[in-house]
Amino acid sequence: MSETVKLVCIMCPMGCPLQLEHEGSELREVTGHDCNRGAKYARQEFTDPRRGLSTTVAIAGARWSRLPVKASRPVRKEQVREAARRIHALRVQAPVRCGQVLLKDLLGEAGLDVVATRSMDRAAKETPASS
Amino acid sequence: MLGRLERSYDVVVVGGGPAGMGAALGARDSGTGRVLILDREPDPGGILLQCVHSGFGLHYFKEELTGPEYAERFFTKTIDRDIDVVPDCYVSGIAVDSDGSKRVRVMSAAAGLRAVQARSVVLAMGCRERTRGAIRIPGTRPAGVLTAGLAQKLVNMKGCLPGKRIVILGSGDIGLIMARRLTLEGCEVLGVFEVMPYSNGLTRNVVQCLEDFGIPLHLSTTVAYIHGRDRVEKVTVAPVGPDFRPDMSRARDIPCDTLLLSIGLIPENELSQSLGIKLDEITGGPEVSSTLETSMPGVYACGNVLHVHDLVDFVTNEALLAGRFAGERAQGIRRPADNIRIDAGDNVRYCVPHTLSPEREHTIYMRCKRAMKPCRLRVGNLLEKKLRFVVPAEMIMLKIQPDLLEKFQGDSLRIDIVPESEGESGV
Structure with a gap:
């Protein structure tokens, strides 16, 4: 028995409505896409949906109290919330350089790192504008 | 140096966001010497610094x-190119001298009024x-x-949550991004309400910021009343008719403690x-x-x-160009x-x-009024371009070559976006 999953393609603002026909975990046919990017997206979403994850962590000794960070590669979709929670628990100390790895192998996945997306120097003194 | x-510069740039930094670099590229960026925040970068999500730079x-x-x-490039960046300051006025040069009045935390x-x-x-x-x-x-x-600034830079139970009015991209951001920070986002019958944000953001987290999007619905004495206690939401009432x-009623508004942006032109x-x-x-010169000679935007x-990538390209022409003018080059x-x-x-x-190649940026697909972009009788689709949320960029304009005799050029069928039978 084949079943149908409906998705909206996100590869461009056109937003093609995609239909994925599958039997269990086997993808039979993708229809509704206007270009190949839609077919590729449908396949990826069906077999291994992943999401980019960026968030912030607490930083001490810098002008700002939050440091922006990202996962070095997309996280499995069902693990996004858990990954965000783990990253949230991190505490870092200024100075930090953009690209610095703050945590290796997030969720036990080799090569999935948490990386700073901004450099933050030690704050010389509290800036009135930031209080 | 920060x-x-x-006392004096060839080019002064007001604002240190992506546009300001791009303009300063464009001015240096033109060969001009002394370039200054004035910014009101403690760090240059503008709104990019609070946009911790990804999706920037794909074009550039x-x-x-x-x-x-x-x-x-x-910012690294501005340092490499010896551009002066002064943060924590405010431009309170610009005066024009009789020779056309400008005097920029700067209020600075470090230097006072200058x-x-x-x-x-x-x-x-x-x-x-x-x-x-x-x-x-x-x-x-x-x-x-x-x-x-x-x-977004409170959460991503200052580490403060605006509330716990959040309603968002307006489905612009910032609102959608914040729905996801606040959810990941542990807030409960009760729904996004949009007065129009379609989302104003990218489909990508509707899917990845709302659907992924089970946040409902209510189209053709608005917030009709805000309740609460000291703090928001609830909002009344109601569907709207074709007249938007x-x-x-x-x-x-939806009990909540916070209402976020993502209902559009206005260029900040009090100084202009x-x-x-x-x-x-x-x-x-x-x-x-x-x-990119305004109606006042020597002032660019x-x-x-x-x-x-x-897209910030388009801002950068536009800014590099504005900076280049501002720099040329500072050196006495007149186009x-x-x-x-x-x-x-x-x-x-x-x-x-x-x-x-x-005289040269141009990039024209434009927006359509309503979605259309497929369609044709028609530039007077000079050029027709097929487009798969246009939507108001996505800016259309068109390059025009100088040889095309050389043939043009008129003094005004009309740009239309017409349905595919009309385009074929047209000019």
Whole structure:
């Protein structure tokens, strides 16, 4: 028995409505896409949906109290919330350089790192504008 | 160097966001010597610094960056190119001397009130968010009603959550991004409400910021009343009819402590207005020539102060150009005046720049009024281009080669977006 999953393609603002026909975990046919990017997206979403994850962590000794960070590669979709929670628990100390790895192998996945997306120097003194 | 303020510069750039940094680099590329960026924040980078999500730089750097990464790459370039950046300051006025040079009045935390001499000025002040007053939501005036971008700054830079139970009005991209952001920070986002029958944000954001987290999007629905004395206690939401009036017979209350507004952006042009610069009623930004010069000679504009962009990559390209022409002017190089006016025709809301010159290649940025697919973009009788689709949320970029304009005899060029079928039978 084949079943149908409906998705909206996100590869461009056109937003093609995609239909994925599958039997269990086997993808039979993708229809509704206007270009190949839609077919590729449908396949990826069906077999291994992943999401980019960026968030912030607490930083001490810098002008700002939050440091922006990202996962070095997309996280499995069902693990996004858990990954965000783990990253949230991190505490870092200024100075930090953009690209610095703050945590290796997030969720036990080799090569999935948490990386700073901004450099933050030690704050010389509290800036009135930031209080 | 950060913080140094000399008495005189070739080019002074007002605003240190992506537009300001791009303009300063463009000015240096033109060969001009002394360039200054003035910014009101403690760090340059503008709104990019609070946009911690990714999706920036795909056009310009050919890779997907977060906002702070994009900003840092440009900030590093400004250091490498010996551009002076003065943070924590405010431009309170610009005066024009009899020889056409400008005096920029700067209020700085470090240096007090100072006047800086400039041969050219680039306006790069960006835009600000529309607030509750712009759409006159009835109700009380409690704490907990704030714009989505302000919430973004509080959460992503200052580490403060605006509330716990959040309702978002407006489905612009900032609102969608904040729905996901607040969910990941542990808040409960109860729903996004959009008065239009379609989302104003990218489909990508509707899927990845709302659907992934089970946050409902209610189209053709608005917030009709805000309740609460000291703090928001609940909001009344109601579906709207074709006239956009809320149908109170179908209204319901949602208990919440915070209402975020993502209801549009306005170019921030008080400084431009104080100079008497002519503004475009539709974009809310200055009218500019193809060199991005405003109606005041020697004053240029780029980025969101000129018209609200959806991609920072386009801001950068526009800013590099504005900076280059500002730098050329500072060196005494004068380009021939534009002689072709652009008119926004069918299904075109606006075009920037407002005039063209046959002398060089141009990039025209425009927005459509309504979605259309497939369609044709028609530039007078010079050019027709097939487009798979147009949507108001996505800016259309069109390059025009000089040889095309050389053949053009008229003084105004009309741009239309027409349905595919009409295009074929047309000119």
